[in-house]
Amino acid sequence: MSRDTLSRPEPLARRAPDGARPARRGSRTEARNARAAAGFVLPFLALFALCFLAPIVYAVYQSLHKTERTGPLGLGGQEHEAFAGLANYTHALTDDQFLAGFGRVLLFGAVQVPLMIVLATALALLLESASARGIPFFRSAFFLPYGVPGVIASILWGFLYVPGISPLVKIAQSVGWDVDFLARGTVLWSIANIVTWQFTGYNMLVLIAQLKSVPEELYEAARIDGANAWQVARHVKLPLIRPALVLTGVFSIIGTLQLFAEPKVLRPLASSIDSGFTPNLHAYSEAFVGNNQHVAAAEAVLLALVACAASFVFLRLVGGRGKERG
Amino acid sequence: MTSIDLPRRAVLGTAAGAVAAAALTGCGDSGDDHPAPRERKKGQKITLSFWSWVPGIDKPVDLWNRKNPEVQVTVEQVSAVDGEQYAKMHAAIKAGNPPDLGQVEFPVIPSFLLDNGLLDLAPLGAARHKDKFFGWQWRQSVFGKGIYAIPQASGPMGLFVRQDLFEKWDVPVPATWDAYEAAAKKIRKKGAWIETFSATNGNRLAGLAWQAGAKWYATKGDTWVISIDDEPTRKVADYWEALVRQKLIKTIPDRQNAWYKDLQTGAIPAWVGASWGDALLVGNAPGTKGKWRAAPLPQWKPGGRTFANWGGSTTAVFAKAPYPKDALDFAVWLNTDPESIALLINGGYGFPSAKKGYATGALDVDKAFFGGQEYSKIFADAGAHVDTSWQWGPGVDTLYQRLGDAFTDALGTGASFRSVLTKVQGQTIADLKGKGLKVESGT
Numbered sequence: 001m002s003r004d005t006l007s008r009p010e011p012l013a014r015r016a017p018d019g020a021r022p023a024r025r026g027s028r029t030e031a032r033n034a035r036a037a038a039g040f041v042l043p044f045l046a047l048f049a050l051c052f053l054a055p056i057v058y059a060v061y062q063s064l065h066k067t068e069r070t071g072p073l074g075l076g077g078q079e080h081e082a083f084a085g086l087a088n089y090t091h092a093l094t095d096d097q098f099l100a101g102f103g104r105v106l107l108f109g110a111v112q113v114p115l116m117i118v119l120a121t122a123l124a125l126l127l128e129s130a131s132a133r134g135i136p137f138f139r140s141a142f143f144l145p146y147g148v149p150g151v152i153a154s155i156l157w158g159f160l161y162v163p164g165i166s167p168l169v170k171i172a173q174s175v176g177w178d179v180d181f182l183a184r185g186t187v188l189w190s191i192a193n194i195v196t197w198q199f200t201g202y203n204m205l206v207l208i209a210q211l212k213s214v215p216e217e218l219y220e221a222a223r224i225d226g227a228n229a230w231q232v233a234r235h236v237k238l239p240l241i242r243p244a245l246v247l248t249g250v251f252s253i254i255g256t257l258q259l260f261a262e263p264k265v266l267r268p269l270a271s272s273i274d275s276g277f278t279p280n281l282h283a284y285s286e287a288f289v290g291n292n293q294h295v296a297a298a299e300a301v302l303l304a305l306v307a308c309a310a311s312f313v314f315l316r317l318v319g320g321r322g323k324e325r326g
Numbered sequence: 327m328t329s330i331d332l333p334r335r336a337v338l339g340t341a342a343g344a345v346a347a348a349a350l351t352g353c354g355d356s357g358d359d360h361p362a363p364r365e366r367k368k369g370q371k372i373t374l375s376f377w378s379w380v381p382g383i384d385k386p387v388d389l390w391n392r393k394n395p396e397v398q399v400t401v402e403q404v405s406a407v408d409g410e411q412y413a414k415m416h417a418a419i420k421a422g423n424p425p426d427l428g429q430v431e432f433p434v435i436p437s438f439l440l441d442n443g444l445l446d447l448a449p450l451g452a453a454r455h456k457d458k459f460f461g462w463q464w465r466q467s468v469f470g471k472g473i474y475a476i477p478q479a480s481g482p483m484g485l486f487v488r489q490d491l492f493e494k495w496d497v498p499v500p501a502t503w504d505a506y507e508a509a510a511k512k513i514r515k516k517g518a519w520i521e522t523f524s525a526t527n528g529n530r531l532a533g534l535a536w537q538a539g540a541k542w543y544a545t546k547g548d549t550w551v552i553s554i555d556d557e558p559t560r561k562v563a564d565y566w567e568a569l570v571r572q573k574l575i576k577t578i579p580d581r582q583n584a585w586y587k588d589l590q591t592g593a594i595p596a597w598v599g600a601s602w603g604d605a606l607l608v609g610n611a612p613g614t615k616g617k618w619r620a621a622p623l624p625q626w627k628p629g630g631r632t633f634a635n636w637g638g639s640t641t642a643v644f645a646k647a648p649y650p651k652d653a654l655d656f657a658v659w660l661n662t663d664p665e666s667i668a669l670l671i672n673g674g675y676g677f678p679s680a681k682k683g684y685a686t687g688a689l690d691v692d693k694a695f696f697g698g699q700e701y702s703k704i705f706a707d708a709g710a711h712v713d714t715s716w717q718w719g720p721g722v723d724t725l726y727q728r729l730g731d732a733f734t735d736a737l738g739t740g741a742s743f744r745s746v747l748t749k750v751q752g753q754t755i756a757d758l759k760g761k762g763l764k765v766e767s768g769t
Contacts, residue, residue, distance in 0.1 A: 069440070069762040079442065079762075091760070097731065163578075164587040184738035268408050268582050271525040272738060274731040288413035290724040290757065291441060293420060 056304075062297035063088050088298035097276035098299060102306065104188060105278050109256035109310075112192040117248055119196070120203035124241075125233050127204070128211045139208070142201035150198065154265035157194045162269050182270035191262045199255070203248040210244035211237060246318050250311050257307045260284065279303045364648050366397070372649055373398045374656060375425035377415065379406040380639075381605060382673020383429075386666040390656060397652045399427070408526070409723050412437070415644075419443040424644040426653045430475055431639040432466040433532070436720040438642070439469060440761065445643040446472040450654050458662050462714035463679040467640050475640035476657040479676030481600035482708035483533050483636050486607060488595035489619040489697065491518070499621045503565060506624045510574040513595065521596050522576035522585060523566050525733035528726030529636055530580075530598065534566075535559040536634035536716050538626060543719030544768060550719055552754050553768035555747035561626075563743035570737070577737050586610040598623065600636035601705035605674020608692045616694065620701035623708060633708035635716075637676065677702075677709055721757055728753045 066084035092098050123142055127135050145153065161181035163169045172179040181190040214237065222232045260280040267273045267281075275289065276282035279299060287296035366372055376387065376399050387399050402425065404411040412434055418424040419441055430438060438444045452473045456464055459477050467475035485506075487499050492509075495516045500506035510520040524530070535542065538558035544551040553559075569575040576594065578584050588594035589611040597603065607618055623633055641657040643650055660666050667683035672691055689702035732746040751767065758765040 067762065159583070162582075162584045164584045164591075164593070268526075268579060269584070271577055271579050271734050274734050275727045276731065285727060288417055289409060289727050290721075291416050291420075291437070292760070 059297045059300055062294055063301050066294050084294065088295045089302065091295055092299045092302060095276075095282075097274065098279060098282045101276050101279045101282050105257055105259055108188055108192060108259065109253055111189075112195060113249065113252040113256060115192075116196045116200050116252060117203060117245065120200045120248065121207055121238075121241075121245065123200065123204045124207035124211060125237060128208060128237070129229055129233070131229070139205070143205055144201065145198045146202040146205075148198065150261035151265055153194055153198050154262045157190070157197075158266055158269050161190055161266070182266070182272055184272040187266070187270055187272045191259070191266065194262050195256075195259070199252070203252070206248050207241055207244050210241040214240050246315070249314060249318070253310050253314055254307050257303060257310065279306075366649050366652055369396065371396050371398070372652065373400060374427060374647075374649065374653055375400055375402060376427040376429075376641075376656075377402050377404045377411065377425045378429035379404050379411055380429060380670070380673060380675045381609070382669065382675070385669040385673065386660055386663075389665060389669065390659060394656075397649075397656065399656055404429075409726065412723055415443070416441065419644065422646065424646060426644060426647040426649070427657060428642050428644060429478075429639055430642040431637055432463075432477075432480075432635075433529070433718045433722040435467050435474055435640065435642070436469070436718055437723055439474060440720045443645055444474040445645045445647055445650055445653075446474060447476070447643060447650070447654055448473045450651055452476070452654060452658075455658050455662070458658075458681065459679045460681060462712070463638065466638070466718070467642070475642035476654070476661050477638075477640050477679035478661045479602070479637075479639055479670070479679055480635050480709060480712075481602050481637035481676045482705045482712060483537070483598065483600045483623045483634050484603075484704050484708055485621045485623055486597045486599050486603055487619055487621055488592060488614065488617050490617045491592055491595040499619070500624050501622070502628050502630075503624045503626055507565075507569065507574070509596075510569060511572075514574050518593050518595055519576045519588075520574065521594050521598065522578050522580055522588075523570055524580040524585075525577065525737055526579055526726075526730035527581075528722075528729045531562070531729060532726075533600070533634040533636040534562045534598070536713060537623060537632055538562050539632070539713070541716065541768075542725075543717050545717075546766070549764040549766055550758060551766055551768040552719070552751065552758070554725070554754060555744070555751040556769050559747055560744055563747055567743035581606070590614065600676070601702070601709070602637065602674055602676040604692050604695070604701065608674075608695050616697045618696050619699050620696060620704045622704055631707075631711045632713065633711045635709075635712050638679075639676070640679075677705060719758075720763065721754065721761065724757050725750065725754050728757075 064084060064086075065081045066087065067079050068082045069079045126132060127139055127142075132138075148156070160166045160168050163180060163182075166181070169179060169181070180186060218236055218240075219232060222236050227235065258280055259278040263273050263277040263281050264284070267275075267277070275285040280303065283296045283299040283303065286292045286299060374397065376383075378401055384401050387401050391398050404414055411429070415424060415428055415430075415438070419438075424443065430444070435444070448471055455476070460480075463477040463480055466477060467473060485500070489499075491497075492499055495512060497509045497512045498505065500509045506520070513520045532542065535558060538561055540553070540556050540558040540562070542552065542554050542556075542559070544553065566575075570577060576588075578588075580597075585594070589597070589607065590613055592614070597607075599606070604620075607614070622631075625632065641660055643653040643657060647653050660670075661678070662680045662682070664682065667678050667680060668688060671678070671683070671688055674691065677689070689706070690696075690700050693699065693701075728750045729746070732749050733743070735741060736743060736746050751769065755765050755767055
């Protein structure tokens, strides 16, 4: 295969400084340029405002209001929205189930994210090593699960988890291992398995893309200096793909906090997943089962804040060194 | 079947009705924000959307469409797993684009009223159809002067057993709950499990509590009185907890693949179900044809005849339906027309709410599956002895979820089932208060 099949990130990075044009022209040209720039940016801004900013503003607005009902028994009465201050936030933060969901995804993230990133890195390095064979096949095969929607993946794995149907359980039992993938203690890791299966290939691809941007000369130089394949990987490749590692790490942390489809799909199959298993599932249940959209909005805002904070902390932890090779 | 209209229930109904009537007159001009319902002009063609999950519902709808070229109805199948259909309906109401008609079960009607989601059919003259239906089922959707849905079917409860396995193992079909426990012990010794206690099945638990004499919801003045941890429900909880702790019963969720598989293989030879369960067994365990029988729901007292209802649903018109009169006509036709009822029965929708639909022997759709047994008689008898004073209240979907979560937790941690009831009682009161209702505890 050719090493250029994947686009390199450099051109984008190189273009960035060019974007800041030296403004030593006539004011008319400048104005025209500004108009042209606005014309190019406007479609993006419009969509960004409509699909991103507006929902956030609406969610925050909803989270600060509540529904008030009049009329005895509350049936058939009038309802109207009233300002609630931070009551919905207090409600969410004093809900044990909601907080337990956070604990669960944080534990999940602490175990699953490093595991997946290590696995993705290992696969990327293997596929990019000089002695790799059948690269296009393996790369596609590893990436394929990412093409399966999360809901479908969960249904597929659900069949492999449910006792009485799953061949895996049958095999395990035939060798005397009484395994229950959907039990209280194991179901979180069964979900971790689905997520890992789905996203390792994707993260691998991001890492491969970065590996491809490393100039061949560096490897050559390392080899001439007497480095073996392991040393090249350890001392040349790994430091160079650091930005991609940071990126996949941040994506994975955010993805973990937003865990929803897998527990939602497995819930009818397992009597160990409750309606607030993850914060997202809890917000969903509040909104659509309990019909408390206002509380759900507050929970969604809290979730976004935690995701922001977690990403920020992660970026601080790995330091600014990722930018060395932009 | 006249015993359904107990005088006692009539008195209670009037009392509750008076209260709710006050509620309705007190609220003035609600519904002003809804677009004015339109009258269809003669010859004008319209299309009504209908959300349902009832198997075979498309057949009577096709029949209607053939007979009524001007009012076409399109069915959208919605998922009934885990209450998803109601999540979808509530979301659609919130978003302002609900369908014209929907399948809504008895227990959740008050939840929809809380959101002004259903159209009051009384101004359209729905009351004139009242006598076509069994009184207690008609009253499930009557609040004050408002009539909010047309009843479709009920689900009197009963016990399904694998006759062949019970005979082979020499287990008598249990007539009481004590006998049921004894049967569970015997069956467990044979390597099978009598059935499962599904933590997330609030509907069945409600039915079992109903049979034991519980009253989860009641009204006092303009206050809701909540009694989820009342004595009868505690009795039921203790009973099933004992089965679980003795490991006489599985704890897998019901009505999903692993459970169907157990039905197919005989790993589970019994099911406390309801009249509509025939279609479910036929559809999911076809290989066990001829081996099943229906039996009356086990009783708390030997010789007792107290039964309950699991499920039961209505056809409701949503509040923003632009052509309410046509929607009502369809809803009434669907649930009273003999041809429509025959098609619904074939699909396996439960026991007709219409008095005329009940009498037929056609209810034994799957006679062969039950070895020739006229099994509908069992459920007809149960239906005639359902305690009709049971009342549903707002927030049942949340209540089921709370129960599901707490039982899930109790199965994992070993917490007592009674503690589940105490917990959910408190949560439910808080939930309803949070919705701005007046609530008190009845226990």
